[in-house]
Amino acid sequence: MTVKKGAGLKVSKPDGSDVEEIAPEPLPRGHPNRYRVLLPLVVSLEEGSYAQGEEFTHQFTPEDEWENLNSGLLLLLPNRYEAIGSCDLMPSLMELNPPEVSATDPQRERVEPGGFFEAAVPLAREEQLIYHIRYIPQQEK
């Protein structure tokens, strides 16, 4: 039997001894997003270093992304989403600082169920809205 790593199963050797437990690997949360460096600092990541004004794609954890956006270090660039729930949505209210976001742009106003929209929704908010929005990866756009 082939045991896939991370399956969370107990495995015994053929003689029945030495039972080994394989801990499940946590599923990756979120997806890569595209960011722009806002502060006059150099952001160093495994894939490279980025100065103020430069853009890059990276997959942060929702918590790390939230901290980097809240600190003003990074700007999250918009992604495309589908409204998968049964309620109307206000995409501008899903962004990081909704009080500063004007909802007067008709393109970004109310989205009905089944509709599509573009918004800069942090990963942490995507998790909160798991029953309402579906992230559309770049290749599906």
Add this chain to the structure above:
Amino acid sequence: MAITIATDVYVAINGVVLSDHVTKVTTADSRAKKDITCFGATNITYGKGLGDATVSVSFLQDFAAAKVHATLQPLISSSSTFAVEIRGTSSGRSATNPAYLISALLFDYPMIDAGVGEPSAVTVEFANGSQTGVTYPTA
């Protein structure tokens, strides 16, 4: 503007419009009242302390996909703030239809609060979660 009868109050929680499941909304925007009276004073004098904001919303519970429970339940387990917007009517923001907007956190979620034969209703209080406090955007 005429006196308003509340028949079309707009409620959006984290960008999800739930007005059609809401029966009552109470917004609050307050400042702590601090006694700054000193010896020799002839009257008690107060000063304003820190601001605070809460929104209390009564929902008719709905466990259908992407309705009330599906919107509120992820918020109680999340530590990230989310937007709560209230307006007098569902029309767009304007000078005569200003929004009450806060970045909020949810600290209590009573999933069911109902008696026999009564509608399953829940009242939740959204507490201020940012230094911005309340804003009243009109556009």
